Amino acid sequence: MLGTRTLTIALLALAVSQATAAADQAADPLVAATDQYSRDRRRLIAENLQLTDAEAKRFWPLYEQFEKDLYALTEKRRATIAKFGENYESMTDAMAKEIMLERVNLEEERMRLRRAYLHRFEKVVPVKKLARYIQIESKIRAAVEAGIAEELPLIK
Numbered sequence: 001m002l003g004t005r006t007l008t009i010a011l012l013a014l015a016v017s018q019a020t021a022a023a024d025q026a027a028d029p030l031v032a033a034t035d036q037y038s039r040d041r042r043r044l045i046a047e048n049l050q051l052t053d054a055e056a057k058r059f060w061p062l063y064e065q066f067e068k069d070l071y072a073l074t075e076k077r078r079a080t081i082a083k084f085g086e087n088y089e090s091m092t093d094a095m096a097k098e099i100m101l102e103r104v105n106l107e108e109e110r111m112r113l114r115r116a117y118l119h120r121f122e123k124v125v126p127v128k129k130l131a132r133y134i135q136i137e138s139k140i141r142a143a144v145e146a147g148i149a150e151e152l153p154l155i156k
Helices: 003-021 027-049 053-087 093-122 127-151
Strands: none
Touching: 027 053, 027 127, 053 093, 093 127
């Protein structure tokens, strides 16, 4: 059920990252791509999580808050990717280290955020559905990361 849709989401995320890295890209296409990605992500989660009406009333507001908090980290990631692109041809050891540490710090922040929300989600959906949600999120994240990794060249 996740195969084709996950690939679509990965491609959308890739488009978003490419739009951010391009200095001459207008803001509107980025906003449109981000909005589409969010809609597709939500639809994918809804189709695969199969919440009851009562669960959905509790889950979706918390999910929206999680997405808002996650957005700040996503923007930091985009900035790091843009910095990589801006410095790619003239990458110094110092800049490479800075970008590398930013990436590691972002992953740590993301994990802390996920852990904090895990406990909150556990209060609004049954544990098995929460485990399914975590699986869905992991698959989406893996597809997005694979798409971004494929497009970003290795440091020279």
